Amino acid sequence: MDLSEALDQFDRTAANLNLLEGLWQQYKLYIPENPAFDLDTPEIDQLRRDYADAANSLPSIEGYRVDPELLALDDYSQMLLDAHEIYELSAFRSVYDFMQEPEKQIGEYKHRFSKARRRLVRRRMEEVVSEVDNLLHSSIETDLGREFSNGEDDWVALREKITEINRLRGSATIRATRLRDLYRHIRFAEPHDLHDIVTQDWPNVRTALIDLVFEGEPRVIQVDDLQDLVESEPGGAVSSKLAWQLLDQETFERLVFEILRNTKSYENVELLMKTKAPDRGRDISATRVFIDEVNGTERRSVVFQCKHWLTKSIGVKEILVLLEELKLWSRTFVEVFVVTSGSFTQDAVDWREEREMNDESPRVYFWPDTHLEHVLATRPAIRSAYF
Template structure:
């Protein structure tokens, strides 16, 4: 965050423009409510200085709104004599459609303000998406650091107020990014309250409840949950009526994905899957191909023995021209020793390619000996089977 005497970062400069636009939109909403209150409900000719002054202010602020995708509101409050004449003409016609048309015209400024706010919020979410994703990862890392400092359960150490500084800073930055375009997630107030008291018990609540729920809501609010997917057909019945035949393609177009989108695909796969909870990116790791590890808890429930939680780390290899070899697998397995609190129980290697024969044999021997972590292979063919049962993800990531 820039201090007052510093030049703001590009994203802060952009946010300032959005905030100014939001400020003007709030003024327009207020003025429109006042104008509606002054607008007569029937036929009334003659001047109204208070109404006209608000309409002039409305027009001046409206002109300051920037366009969004080439569009901005243009409708202004109606002239009172013009409104009275239109209502009189509709009364003369004595047709319901004429009355409806006049009232819709009179209310058009309000409808356009609603449309503009929807577009503004959509664009603001797109603006903050990458920054917010990074801050979510930072909060995950902050919580791991705090847990390492305080220890576990009965051995927990008292945390100093300064230990919480990074977490507080990142949470504050998230609030700035959210603005009014994204609602504060559930338990956000509880999270802030626990940060204020800043005890080891508060850290437990943040880790197990507050942040888990907040993070899930933040990601769902940002990454296309309500964004439409293109469907190049007017009526699906036409497709059925044509009785299409032909070969069913099982291969996916992995080349359509960048390395980052491949990670996002795997994250989306585990993020909404029953039996998996608290997915996150591990900020401290960077593979030679710049990939980040993903972490998630696998929840196994047994009606007799209870619930078992296993920590799963996923390495993503978006490799189209080479296979994952023994050296890569062995190196990844050794890297898992660096991850503790909790330890890694399962290592998944997810790739858009394949595994070499020697890597397959090594993994099978490793798992047969029962050594930790267990290694699972999610090769191209395995991912294609998983995604075949999740066509929404195929469409979302453009894999056909």
């Protein structure tokens, strides 16, 4: 089953879930607030059967299902009558909780459904966002604004990608303030519209989409009360060494992306897809910001090339290949950061130092595993999300 077919199954599930929620909203109107009997009419019985059919139509999510059986109205009345006879607050509270149980189950299912759908589209959403990045970066500045090199064909491609993004995010709300502006400028498709898309609309929408894709999930914590850990007075040395073998190439790239996104000295962080590269590897581009109170703020276009290598050090040959890969991009980068979960050979270190002494461009920087471990030591939230 491909992603489009999988999304169809999620859409069908969403439709049935909406049906189930609507049936529950109808049924709860008939639930008595005080004991009353003979309320279960044929219409009510049919409503319960319809609810059961809708609940049974929902596939499980990690084993979780909604109970298809609704309690009969006379049974609710009996529970209320029993609570009145006991006349204790806890008894009335138990009845109320029982009455709300279907709504709680529907809410839990909706929560699990949303998380599952987000995981389903995550990879493709990243790819399409990168494709839009590349398309917009290929546009050319003109006196009237910006123009695509392929004219209307690129406008058609942009519309198709934005439509696919909407399909991928579905009903999920994104915190983008310029979403309507983006749609409007795509519709008019003039040079000044493309200028506004590149400089204002897309950066705003893109950030919201990435936030949606990378929306975190709670970490598993093995204690109930953190004070218990404090009082146990644990000892021993604290290591910053990380289990890099837990990550694959894609997760490693995402880790570096998250570090940059959460570092103030980097702006416009983009996870790029090298569609022409044989391995479809991904780089990360960004704007590096230098703030000088005297000379003003300087911004440099930089790229990060990530290699998740655990058993082999990166040498000069591999770095030269990486620099050649930069020619796949239509833009020029002032600085290149080679980031690895392993290390660099001594020849590579000497080569970089000599290149720096000769002031060659682009400047090349190395981030080995030890540097990443140092960076992550002061970013516990990111560290705990990946290790």
